[in-house]
Amino acid sequence: MSERKGLIIVHTGNGKGKTTAALGLALRALGCGFRVAMIQFIKGKWKYGERESAPRIGLDLIPMGQGFTWDSKDIEVDKAMMRAAWEECKARTHSGNYDLLIFDEINYVLGYGYLPIEEVVEFLKGKPPSVHVVLTGRNAKPEIIELADLVTEMKEIKHPFKQGIKAQRGIEF
Amino acid sequence: MSERKGLIIVHTGNGKGKTTAALGLALRALGCGFRVAMIQFIKGKWKYGERESAPRIGLDLIPMGQGFTWDSKDIEVDKAMMRAAWEECKARTHSGNYDLLIFDEINYVLGYGYLPIEEVVEFLKGKPPSVHVVLTGRNAKPEIIELADLVTEMKEIKHPFKQGIKAQRGIEF
Numbered sequence: 001m002s003e004r005k006g007l008i009i010v011h012t013g014n015g016k017g018k019t020t021a022a023l024g025l026a027l028r029a030l031g032c033g034f035r036v037a038m039i040q041f042i043k044g045k046w047k048y049g050e051r052e053s054a055p056r057i058g059l060d061l062i063p064m065g066q067g068f069t070w071d072s073k074d075i076e077v078d079k080a081m082m083r084a085a086w087e088e089c090k091a092r093t094h095s096g097n098y099d100l101l102i103f104d105e106i107n108y109v110l111g112y113g114y115l116p117i118e119e120v121v122e123f124l125k126g127k128p129p130s131v132h133v134v135l136t137g138r139n140a141k142p143e144i145i146e147l148a149d150l151v152t153e154m155k156e157i158k159h160p161f162k163q164g165i166k167a168q169r170g171i172e173f
Numbered sequence: 174m175s176e177r178k179g180l181i182i183v184h185t186g187n188g189k190g191k192t193t194a195a196l197g198l199a200l201r202a203l204g205c206g207f208r209v210a211m212i213q214f215i216k217g218k219w220k221y222g223e224r225e226s227a228p229r230i231g232l233d234l235i236p237m238g239q240g241f242t243w244d245s246k247d248i249e250v251d252k253a254m255m256r257a258a259w260e261e262c263k264a265r266t267h268s269g270n271y272d273l274l275i276f277d278e279i280n281y282v283l284g285y286g287y288l289p290i291e292e293v294v295e296f297l298k299g300k301p302p303s304v305h306v307v308l309t310g311r312n313a314k315p316e317i318i319e320l321a322d323l324v325t326e327m328k329e330i331k332h333p334f335k336q337g338i339k340a341q342r343g344i345e346f
Contacts, residue, residue: 021190021194024194028222034343057229152188170272
């Protein structure tokens with residue numbers, strides 16, 4: 001019936017704007033009547049601003065990875081946390097409740113081997129055809145780039161912290 | 174009183190996500206209680222989705238450049254249109270009504286010489302210190318990069334059109 005082809009979109013690179021552009025994409029998609037969820041792999045990556053704005057536009061923000069720190073003493077606890085976030089992604093994608101899902105910082109998590117890349121690739125290949133998926137995070141794996149329809153690298157050219165300017169509320173948090 | 178330092182932020186490069194990341198930034202800033210306006214230099218660059226969502230979060234979208242085509246027979250008409258958009262940017266920035274202003278596609282316009290770069294640089298140097306400004310568009314001028322606090326290049330790695338996939342509603346328009 002539908003001509004919709006669910007895209008696999010990747011935002012990667014060392015610059016700012018990976019999650020921010022995914023939020024902009026959510027804003028646009030919601031304006032078109034899409035149902036959108038954003039699943040957070042890493043605690044603390046989301047800012048006050050988006051948490052306040054999300055309900056106003058009907059964006060489902062699903063925080064996972066609470067307490068994940070990267071310097072945990074117990075790597076198995078962290079792996080279990082990433083596994084739980086991934087199971088959440090899979091369940092939401094197949095729920096029929098969403099047109100667009102954002103797996104926020106999953107590239108980062110895959111880069112550190114917290115989830116098996118083969119499993120994520122297989123899942124993406126078998127996802128419902130009309131569902132769009134956005135994968136954000138630096139160091140996207142070649143397997144993910146290969147599979148994706150649209151890949152953008154956000155590259156840092158200049159950063160205010162390096163010029164001694166403090167992080168600004170409303171912009172960076 | 175305030176410790177706020179209004180940043181000059183640039184989103185440039187040949188990839189997607191320049192305007193989209195600015196929209197995400199607007200979403201975050203509005204969630205923090207900022208007042209945000211986005212001024213459009215080029216007609217048709219905005220999509221249905223953001224026009225529908227903007228009022229829900231209180232984002233002022235100001236369309237200028239109506240009828241601007243890049244292949245106009247009368248370059249003076251186009252220049253006058255870009256001048257009007259620029260005057261709108263200046264007036265809004267100094268109005269005291271906004272904390273964050275997005276000059277959408279201004280880099281593109283500057284790149285083609287439709288506005289004098291010196292004038293834009295002088296204006297940015299003299300802007301109200303607490304006001305944040307985002308300049309989007311490919312081919313940002315070196316003078317703008319030099320002045321900016323935060324510069325991100327959105328680089329195209331892979332694009333669906335080149336693989337024969339049609340533009341998708343809700344994602345690309």
